[in-house]
Amino acid sequence: MDVIVDKLTKSFEGHKAVDSISFKAKRGEVLGLLGPNGAGKTTTMKILSGYLLPERGNINFGDYSIWKQAGKIKKVIGYLPEHNPLYPEMNVIDFLFFIGKLQDIPKYKITARVLDMIRLCGLDNEKHKKIHELSKGYRQRVGIAQALIHDPEVVILDEPTTGLDPNQIFAIRKIIKTIGEDKTVILSSHILSEIETTCDQVMIMSNGKIVANGTTSELRRKSDAGYSFKLGIKGDDIPVIHDALCTLPEILHMEITQEQNFEIQCKPDVEIGRTIFDLCREHDWYISELTPVQTRLEDIFRKVTQNE
Numbered sequence: 584m585d586v587i588v589d590k591l592t593k594s595f596e597g598h599k600a601v602d603s604i605s606f607k608a609k610r611g612e613v614l615g616l617l618g619p620n621g622a623g624k625t626t627t628m629k630i631l632s633g634y635l636l637p638e639r640g641n642i643n644f645g646d647y648s649i650w651k652q653a654g655k656i657k658k659v660i661g662y663l664p665e666h667n668p669l670y671p672e673m674n675v676i677d678f679l680f681f682i683g684k685l686q687d688i689p690k691y692k693i694t695a696r697v698l699d700m701i702r703l704c705g706l707d708n709e710k711h712k713k714i715h716e717l718s719k720g721y722r723q724r725v726g727i728a729q730a731l732i733h734d735p736e737v738v739i740l741d742e743p744t745t746g747l748d749p750n751q752i753f754a755i756r757k758i759i760k761t762i763g764e765d766k767t768v769i770l771s772s773h774i775l776s777e778i779e780t781t782c783d784q785v786m787i788m789s790n791g792k793i794v795a796n797g798t799t800s801e802l803r804r805k806s807d808a809g810y811s812f813k814l815g816i817k818g819d820d821i822p823v824i825h826d827a828l829c830t831l832p833e834i835l836h837m838e839i840t841q842e843q844n845f846e847i848q849c850k851p852d853v854e855i856g857r858t859i860f861d862l863c864r865e866h867d868w869y870i871s872e873l874t875p876v877q878t879r880l881e882d883i884f885r886k887v888t889q890n891e
């Protein structure tokens with residue numbers, strides 16, 4: 584089920600926490616909402632999950648609109664809130680049965696669903712433990728299991744790996760990837776590596792607005808830094824080569840790097856390989872390296888959020 588968000592706006596005391604944002608989350612994909620503190624991620628997640636009403640805009644879950652079919656939408660959503668509220672005195676299996684009943688899962692199906700969730704979320708050895716006895720990572724798995732128990736088509740996860748250790752993060756990401764294969768998953772995070780490894784689509788928010796969106800490779804391509812290259816030229820002294828490179832109008836910016844190579848930033852859509860080859864032939868030099876620099880999502884994030 585696709586989720587289409589159209590001009591969503593929400594203010595608190597006159598301040599726009601979410602400012603007319605529009606986007607689409609597709610079935611079979613994980614969409615990551617990334618942004619610095621206070622960007623509006625949690626507010627967006629709360630509106631998506633039906634906990635808050637927007638003041639303007641619409642969200643369609645398939646053919647259902649939040650203004651007309653809110654009841655039907657609740658049944659197709661699974662939600663893991665930021666602070667993952669659980670009942671610490673209950674044991675895992677009883678808690679999942681309890682949530683299954685709250686979600687109106689028919690009696691004849693409930694045992695199978697609970698066991699499926701225990702298997703999917705790797706809770707077999709913990710299922711008889713009380714929730715307060717679990718590590719944070721296992722509590723998070725229980726949170727994901729409760730969000731999925733009614734087999735929702737759309738899964739909304741607010742900061743699912745915050746506060747977990749690297750092993751726990753790895754395990755949760757694996758679960759999210761599995762869920763994302765046949766459901767629509769929307770997750771928020773301010774951890775860039777999380778988004779990079781887990782999400783098919785990324786949306787960067789800042790001050791309530793979407794400041795960039797696309798796949799991680801599209802974001803890289805869109806950013807100017809996508810036209811950066813590592814360049815090695817041999818055959819003369821570095822300052823001589825440097826001065827010759829400075830005469831090329833295709834190069835916008837250049838640095839000499841530690842390994843006595845250059846990092847150059849070019850104008851978009853120029854054939855820099857050809858230009859450098861011609862320069863080397865003219866001076867009887869040769870190219871030892873010309874490789875594109877992979878812009879990290881972190882750099883794109885900083886770039887698009889710094890002026891907001």
Ligand SMILES: Nc1ncnc2c1ncn2[C@@H]1O[C@H](COP(=O)(O)OP(=O)(O)OP(=O)(O)O)[C@@H](O)[C@H]1O
Pocket residue numbers: 595596599600618619620621622623624625626627773
């Ligand atoms: N219930 C509320 N009452 C008043 N202001 C609120 C409320 N909820 C959020 N805000 C404000 O809305 C803005 C966006 O907050 P939100 O929690 O959505 O950001 P976030 O991107 O999730 O941040 P974080 O990464 O810190 O959780 C902030 O300025 C916040 O103070």
